[in-house]
Amino acid sequence: SLYQRQAFDTGGALFSSHPDEVEALAHERLSAGGWSYASCNAGLGDTHRANRQAFQHWRIVPRMMVDTNERDTTTEVYGKRLAAPLAFSPVGINKIYHPEGELPVARVAGELGLPYSLSTAGSCSIEDAAAHNDQGAQLGKEQDRGSVDSKGLRYFQLYLPHDDELATSLLQRAADSGYDACIFTVDTWQLGWRHEDIRLGNYGFYKGIGTELGASDPVFRRKLDEWGLDPVKDTKEVGRKWIDSVWHGKAFDWSKLPWVIAEWKRVSGGKPFLLKGVQSVADALRAKEAGCDGAVVSNHAGRQVDGAVGSLDVLPEIREAVGADWTLMFDSGVRSGADIFKAIALGADLVMIGRMWIYGLSIKGEEGVRHVLRSLLAEFDILMNVAGFRSIKEIDRSALRYVGPAG
Numbered sequence: 001s002l003y004q005r006q007a008f009d010t011g012g013a014l015f016s017s018h019p020d021e022v023e024a025l026a027h028e029r030l031s032a033g034g035w036s037y038a039s040c041n042a043g044l045g046d047t048h049r050a051n052r053q054a055f056q057h058w059r060i061v062p063r064m065m066v067d068t069n070e071r072d073t074t075t076e077v078y079g080k081r082l083a084a085p086l087a088f089s090p091v092g093i094n095k096i097y098h099p100e101g102e103l104p105v106a107r108v109a110g111e112l113g114l115p116y117s118l119s120t121a122g123s124c125s126i127e128d129a130a131a132h133n134d135q136g137a138q139l140g141k142e143q144d145r146g147s148v149d150s151k152g153l154r155y156f157q158l159y160l161p162h163d164d165e166l167a168t169s170l171l172q173r174a175a176d177s178g179y180d181a182c183i184f185t186v187d188t189w190q191l192g193w194r195h196e197d198i199r200l201g202n203y204g205f206y207k208g209i210g211t212e213l214g215a216s217d218p219v220f221r222r223k224l225d226e227w228g229l230d231p232v233k234d235t236k237e238v239g240r241k242w243i244d245s246v247w248h249g250k251a252f253d254w255s256k257l258p259w260v261i262a263e264w265k266r267v268s269g270g271k272p273f274l275l276k277g278v279q280s281v282a283d284a285l286r287a288k289e290a291g292c293d294g295a296v297v298s299n300h301a302g303r304q305v306d307g308a309v310g311s312l313d314v315l316p317e318i319r320e321a322v323g324a325d326w327t328l329m330f331d332s333g334v335r336s337g338a339d340i341f342k343a344i345a346l347g348a349d350l351v352m353i354g355r356m357w358i359y360g361l362s363i364k365g366e367e368g369v370r371h372v373l374r375s376l377l378a379e380f381d382i383l384m385n386v387a388g389f390r391s392i393k394e395i396d397r398s399a400l401r402y403v404g405p406a407g
């Protein structure tokens with residue numbers, strides 16, 4: 001791996017790539033509130049632990065004497081070539097972690113040829129994140145990173161407002177700014193019970209941090225005018241209104257899904273639509289029947305339902321139920337090249353990373369995100385090399401042994 005060689009040549013890396021060290025460095029850098037927002041899990045943290053433990057239920061069986069000199073980490077998702085089966089999970093209010101917010105993250109994703117996901121809770125505008133994602137992709141192309149296109153690959157993650165006009169406006173903006181898919185997150189219309197965040201009164205939007213995505217929306221802007229609020233001067237009040245519009249605490253049911261899919265298809269000219277937060281065969285099948293093009297098997301990093309099943313534990317049965325061709329993305333608990341490998345072997349087409357890049361962003365901005373992602377890419381590539389796998393297609397269930405909960 002080029003990145004490993006560079007690290008050896010220069011006598012070291014920017015900071016440790018070990019996830020525990022990365023987490024500890026981010027903890028040092030962030031304020032109490034910032035750290036709590038990034039690291040908080042629902043309740044006792046049982047789901048977060050289950051996510052990590054799930055990776056211990058499976059072990060990689062390495063193969064020797066395979067000519068891996070020509071190995072290829074690229075893969076195709078919805079007709080686009082990616083540098084690796086790795087993407088950025090959507091994470092809100094990045095200005096908590098860095099003054100530039102989402103923009104450096106979108107740039108690094110573009111540069112590395114990996115899909116970027118912008119959250120509806122983002123603190124930069126939909127349009128700016130898109131422009132920076134393309135800027136990064138242009139840079140990646142100039143650096144001649146094999147599979148990188150000059151247009152960035154990006155997904156828009158939707159939190160659905162109850163106001164249909166506002167929902168359509170967000171989707172329209174995402175489509176107009178070249179987002180390649182819509183990921184509809186259905187596990188967080190209300191925040192889970194997170195002890196430390198509650199103790200600290202720690203909700204970014206209430207503090208007026210990063211309301212730009214909402215404040216730059218023409219429909220939301222019109223409402224702000226009606227309420228007599230100024231997006232620059234009244235950031236706290238605007239934050240409250242934005243939270244009330246999107247994290248309203250009112251659940252949706254399946255009857256709303258056809259409308260959301262149809263709206264996205266209409267404004268985007270038929271681009272893919274996925275449901276995020278799926279943790280059961282029943283929900284995956286229902287999403288597929290409703291016309292979704294895929295799902296993200298995720299439990300929101302264990303931040304919503306405490307005491308839930310580990311995300312990787314449900315992935316194999318969901319893959320089996322939906323068949324080989326329906327796209328499954330996967331996240332929650334991924335920390336290493338081996339984790340990425342196991343998720344692919346158990347049926348993920350694309351593995352997403354959340355906290356690791358937030359920590360990189362918190363430690364050293366754009367360079368920090370780049371370091372964390374390049375380390376994960378290099379670790380995964382080297383794992384393929386030493387385990388005897390030449391391509392993503394070769395990584396299937398036969399690459400693993402189930403060693404059970406005691407493993």
Ligand code: FNR
Nearest residue numbers: 038089090091092119185300301332333353354355
């Ligand atoms: C999230 N996640 C998330 N998901 C989403 O759909 N929209 C969002 O705005 C956010 N915001 C968010 C903030 C923070 C601080 C975290 C840690 C997570 C969930 C995220 O997309 C993803 O599912 C998990 O983070 C994946 O797990 P890991 O990689 O963090 O273990």
